[in-house]
Amino acid sequence: MTGHHLRAASIGAVVAFAATLALWWVRDDRPSPPRRVKQVIMSVRSGPQSLNWLTRHDATTYLVALLTQAPLVRINAATQEIEPWLAERWTRSDDGRRYRLMLRRDVRFSDGAPFTSDDVVFSFAAAFDPASTIADALTLKGQRIRAERIDAHTVDVIFPATYGPELRVLDVLPILPKHRLENALDTGTFGEAWSVSTPPADIVGLGPFVLTTHEAGVRLVFDRNPHYFRRDSDGRVLPRLDRLVLQILPDQEAQTLSLRAGENDGSASEIRPADYPLFKPMDEAGELRLLDLGTARNPDGLWINLKPGAFETDSRRVWLQRDELRQAISLGVDRTRFVDIVFNGAADPINGPLPPRSHSWAADLPPVPFDPELARARLASIGLEDRDSDGMLDDQGTRHARLTLITQKGQTALERGATNIRDQMKAIGLEIDVRMMEAGALIQQFLSGGGYDAVYFNLTTTDTDPASQLDFWKSDGAAHVWNLGPLHKTLAWEDDIDALMDRQVTSLDVKERKRLFGEVQRLFSEHAPIVYFAAPRVFVAVSRRLTGLNPAVSRPQLLWAADTLDVIQ
Amino acid sequence: MTARFFLRRGLAAICFVFLVSSAAVFLTRLAPGDFVAQTRGTTISPTEAARMRARLGLDRTAAGQYVSWLSGVVRFDLGASFIDGRPVATVVAERAKNTAWLAVAALALATCLGVGVGTLTGSRRGVWWSAVLTQLSLALLALPPLLTSLMLIFFAATTRWLPVSGMRSPATMSGALDVAWHSIVPVMALALPMAASFERVHARSIEATLAEPYLVAARARGVGEARILWSAAMRPALRSLASIYGVAAAALFSGSFAVEMVTAWPGLGRLLVEALVARDVYLVAGCALAGSMILALLTLCGELLLAAVDPRAVE
Numbered sequence: 045m046t047g048h049h050l051r052a053a054s055i056g057a058v059v060a061f062a063a064t065l066a067l068w069w070v071r072d073d074r075p076s077p078p079r080r081v082k083q084v085i086m087s088v089r090s091g092p093q094s095l096n097w098l099t100r101h102d103a104t105t106y107l108v109a110l111l112t113q114a115p116l117v118r119i120n121a122a123t124q125e126i127e128p129w130l131a132e133r134w135t136r137s138d139d140g141r142r143y144r145l146m147l148r149r150d151v152r153f154s155d156g157a158p159f160t161s162d163d164v165v166f167s168f169a170a171a172f173d174p175a176s177t178i179a180d181a182l183t184l185k186g187q188r189i190r191a192e193r194i195d196a197h198t199v200d201v202i203f204p205a206t207y208g209p210e211l212r213v214l215d216v217l218p219i220l221p222k223h224r225l226e227n228a229l230d231t232g233t234f235g236e237a238w239s240v241s242t243p244p245a246d247i248v249g250l251g252p253f254v255l256t257t258h259e260a261g262v263r264l265v266f267d268r269n270p271h272y273f274r275r276d277s278d279g280r281v282l283p284r285l286d287r288l289v290l291q292i293l294p295d296q297e298a299q300t301l302s303l304r305a306g307e308n309d310g311s312a313s314e315i316r317p318a319d320y321p322l323f324k325p326m327d328e329a330g331e332l333r334l335l336d337l338g339t340a341r342n343p344d345g346l347w348i349n350l351k352p353g354a355f356e357t358d359s360r361r362v363w364l365q366r367d368e369l370r371q372a373i374s375l376g377v378d379r380t381r382f383v384d385i386v387f388n389g390a391a392d393p394i395n396g397p398l399p400p401r402s403h404s405w406a407a408d409l410p411p412v413p414f415d416p417e418l419a420r421a422r423l424a425s426i427g428l429e430d431r432d433s434d435g436m437l438d439d440q441g442t443r444h445a446r447l448t449l450i451t452q453k454g455q456t457a458l459e460r461g462a463t464n465i466r467d468q469m470k471a472i473g474l475e476i477d478v479r480m481m482e483a484g485a486l487i488q489q490f491l492s493g494g495g496y497d498a499v500y501f502n503l504t505t506t507d508t509d510p511a512s513q514l515d516f517w518k519s520d521g522a523a524h525v526w527n528l529g530p531l532h533k534t535l536a537w538e539d540d541i542d543a544l545m546d547r548q549v550t551s552l553d554v555k556e557r558k559r560l561f562g563e564v565q566r567l568f569s570e571h572a573p574i575v576y577f578a579a580p581r582v583f584v585a586v587s588r589r590l591t592g593l594n595p596a597v598s599r600p601q602l603l604w605a606a607d608t609l610d611v612i613q
Numbered sequence: 614m615t616a617r618f619f620l621r622r623g624l625a626a627i628c629f630v631f632l633v634s635s636a637a638v639f640l641t642r643l644a645p646g647d648f649v650a651q652t653r654g655t656t657i658s659p660t661e662a663a664r665m666r667a668r669l670g671l672d673r674t675a676a677g678q679y680v681s682w683l684s685g686v687v688r689f690d691l692g693a694s695f696i697d698g699r700p701v702a703t704v705v706a707e708r709a710k711n712t713a714w715l716a717v718a719a720l721a722l723a724t725c726l727g728v729g730v731g732t733l734t735g736s737r738r739g740v741w742w743s744a745v746l747t748q749l750s751l752a753l754l755a756l757p758p759l760l761t762s763l764m765l766i767f768f769a770a771t772t773r774w775l776p777v778s779g780m781r782s783p784a785t786m787s788g789a790l791d792v793a794w795h796s797i798v799p800v801m802a803l804a805l806p807m808a809a810s811f812e813r814v815h816a817r818s819i820e821a822t823l824a825e826p827y828l829v830a831a832r833a834r835g836v837g838e839a840r841i842l843w844s845a846a847m848r849p850a851l852r853s854l855a856s857i858y859g860v861a862a863a864a865l866f867s868g869s870f871a872v873e874m875v876t877a878w879p880g881l882g883r884l885l886v887e888a889l890v891a892r893d894v895y896l897v898a899g900c901a902l903a904g905s906m907i908l909a910l911l912t913l914c915g916e917l918l919l920a921a922v923d924p925r926a927v928e
Contacts, residue, residue: 085783093697240697261879263783291783298778298877305770305777484646487654523655
């Protein structure tokens with residue numbers, strides 16, 4: 045190497061080193077926010093589809109609504125109890141259909157405009173705009189729930205029939221500022237109002253924060269709403285934070301790494317079961333906090349296509365839709381082993397859609413034992429036996445009893461769960477082929493009601509009250525997944541469940557509602573249209589500086605109560 | 614001849630862009646599942662789902678939707694994203710800018726490193742440091758950008774010396790410097806394997822050029838080694854690199870898609886994945902259109918570069 049080369053290489057190295065140092069130095073020297081600014085950074089998987097919750101239903105739009113808007117009454121996500129929110133109290137008429145709500149006085153929107161009953165009536169009207177996606181939730185027996193103005197601070201909410209959950213349904217309806225959106229509703233442009241392109245200053249609400257910055261795909265910044273109506277039990281103004289930043293990190297690996305690197309304070313949703321071993325040592329070392337929030341409310345389940353006639357030309361029709369097959373699957377899976385393999389032990393074995401530890405509505409059902417012999421006996425009763433002594437069950441025509449189980453690709457718990465079911469079923473001689481599909485393709489497949497044998501998937505519900513899950517329980521519901529699609533006929537026991545649910549929804553007697561729903565669960569357990577195995581425990585990982593947490597099992601576990609969130613400076 | 618060459622290349626590029634974006638519309642539309650099933654699943658009633666499909670044009674046939682998209686494209690209207698209703702052109706432009714920065718920065722770094730180190734290793738075979746650099750190059754060459762970025766991210770997360778995700782600090786967002794700071798991991802992840810590739814090509818080229826008789830004669834006439842290397846050998850040696858530059862730049866652009874996902878860089882690759890997952894037909898088509906245009910442009914630039922250093926290529 046000549047002297048020239050050495051000199052050039054040395055200069056290059058020194059320049060590169062100096063540039064790196066300069067970048068580092070300048071970065072560290074950046075003016076940091078003043079110490080008094082209390083700021084928290086949480087990560088979310090995607091940006092909002094809209095800034096108007098009434099027109100889009102993705103998780104981040106919901107989060108934006110939670111932070112910037114407020115409903116008349118709120119469901120406390122931690123206790124599942126209904127709480128007065130913008131309505132401070134209410135009375136119910138004798139016929140149980142009319143509720144008189146007394147609104148809080150001296151409440152102002154984030155732009156300083158006063159909140160009145162006109163805003164409530166307007167919000168009900170907006171909920172039934174053609175662009176609204178919450179109209180179904182505010183419809184009972186085909187008729188709308190209405191709001192009538194009594195005076196500036198009193199409003200009547202009228203139900204078309206008595207409704208068991210009473211005012212819980214109002215939790216889905218944020219009260220929107222009439223003075224800002226009236227024109228859009230009148231001109232038929234409500235669907236485009238408050239889109240992601242809307243300047244943040246135009247988004248006005250009654251929630252604890254106001255949106256100040258939205259950089260698509262990068263972040264959302266919320267500053268405290270100076271007009272927020274709530275105070276804590278000590279009379280101090282809320283929210284406690286000055287600023288909340290939602291960092292958009294689309295990849296869960298990136299979220300995990302970012303939290304590990306201390307770049308944010310946590311994720312808006314739970315960690316994956318697979319990440320538990322990663323975060324546990326960090327919790328023990330005091331680097332962050334791992335919170336165990338309890339058992340998930342929406343477990344994964346397996347169902348077989350029970351649509352009458354779905355297997356008309358298939359030789360398996362004599363056994364594929366029989367109750368005994370699903371009962372055998374339930375009996376043949378060792379749930380303890382399932383929990384260990386699929387969830388690293390962090391789950392509760394279950395045998396129904398409502399995990400008893402997280403659902404006050406769960407009936408006391410007898411546990412399903414792990415009994416391979418009984419499972420084989422059930423299968424034998426529908427003609428499935430090992431006729432050629434190869435260890436696998438055969439149907440009457442000596443073909444292997446075989447079915448295909450489809451599940452969602454990329455969801456570790458579903459992938460592991462489906463393969464574990466396949467492995468455990470093989471031990472009792474039932475052959476299951478597992479096929480992974482993308483979520484949309486999978487959903488479209490089973491929504492069409494045909495072209496599949498069995499599905500292993502997760503159905504999400506937002507509220508725990510059974511009346512809010514009619515789409516799942518009732519045979520004409522959109523989430524009645526085991527018997528769906530056009531020209532569907534109900535099964536005999538489904539008619540019984542329909543009748544019980546109709547009575548359950550309209551009863552105002554909580555005890556009676558619980559009794560009726562217990563009956564529903566017993567029928568469900570007997571016919572097992574969906575077989576459940578385990579409900580995972582829910583963990584969130586957060587930085588140690590976060591205080592004032594009021595975590596809930598359901599999403600968003602921490603930010604549902606963002607107004608009490610605080611940090612140690 | 615030159616004009617015909619560029620006209621031919623230009624027409625090929627237009628056909629390429631048209632085919633890629635058209636295929637994107639058809640493939641996304643024909644793939645199982647649609648935007649409504651993907652984003653609303655079982656949380657929507659069949660009536661509401663049908664209304665939503667009609668509003669988004671998903672009740673039409675794939676051909677009908679393609680014709681509608683194409684008639685918009687000729688008027689420079691790429692449609693609106695199903696996801697958030699924003700114009701596709703705006704969304705794509707925002708993200709393409711970020712990807713372009715990543716690709717240009719990585720290409721510049723890879724070129725500087727590749728040419729610099731390649732010149733040194735090619736001119737000094739048999740020296741210990743040359744052997745070490747060659748082995749290092751071979752090791753980097755074997756690593757795809759995805760793996761390099763994972764290793765760099767692991768390093769950054771463990772040491773906390775560098776940011777691991779995003780393009781800016783979520784709390785402060787202090788401008789260009791912050792972007793440069795956040796670019797270090799993704800740019801290095803992209804540049805290092807590419808630099809290794811450039812180094813190998815250029816080192817061999819330098820070695821072969823230095824053995825040319827006219828340079829041996831120059832050396833015999835007493836011309837200094839440094840002058841021979843940097844003045845006489847460099848330009849002809851760059852021909853080899855120029856011949857692969859367009860392809861390499863295109864590969865780097867494609868590699869940036871994987872790196873963007875891992876490092877949460879808000880670029881075109883991440884947008885394309887998000888659009889594909891949501892089955893946002895017009896957004897996928899917009900990303901494909903922008904991506905194929907950039908690819909065609911990079912390939913064309915590579916050819917121009919080659920033409921500049923070796924006019925025979927035009928012929």
